Amino acid sequence: MSSHQIERVQKIIANRGYVSRRKAEKLISEHRVKVNGEVVQDLGTKVSVDAQIMVDNHLVEPAAQKYYFIFYKPRNVVSTMYDPKHRKTIADYFKAVPTRVYPVGRLDYDVSGLILVTNDGEMANFVMHPRYEFIKTYQALVNGKTSKQTVNQLLKGVTIDDDNYFTKALTARIVNYNPDKNESIIELSIAEGRKHHVKKMLAAAEIDLKKLMRTKIENIELDQLKPGEYRSLTPYEVRSFYGTYKAVRRKTDS
Structure with missing residues (x-):
């Protein structure tokens, strides 16, 4: 990487896989970051991408290798690398992974399914940014027999949250109905990500949710993984996903 290239300090820290950009900004605000021996005072500070950066006097070195994983998060696992309540976490x-990796975004404690885990700070920061919309697909196990009219309501749109935010599913369909258990499975996809977004949409459509699972992000699927298992993304999946988010960035930046 050329030493003539300059970036904001928090972006370099995130790109080196140390912490997320938001966490890096917090560290800078707390005056815990030094660049070439000088404490960084301003979040707008730009430096060479190969500058010496230290956090709490520990060197922040670039990750030698980028890791990209699909993880099937089980229910009742916290989607962080540390939990002060000492519950099970993704960590x-x-x-067995020989470097620090972390989840891209969050899945609720009681929601299972696909979450990306990486040490690529640039990709993680981009995917988590609320400005950029990635298509996420979920399957909901719900009580009772769901009607087509109810599913169509998700497509037409519902209002959630105290600010009456209007949101609608990109796709929604009934996958299965089990008459013995009187349960339905609904599949829906969204490109937004408010807190508890899908749960609130289902509640607004008066759908009685039992369990929720994320099955897909863009072109990346769980495939044959079982809860608690992970696999590396293939080079094709990484290229394809990068292509997706660069296209999204071009569209939103234009």
């Missing part, structure tokens, strides 16, 4: 499943 418990990635002890």
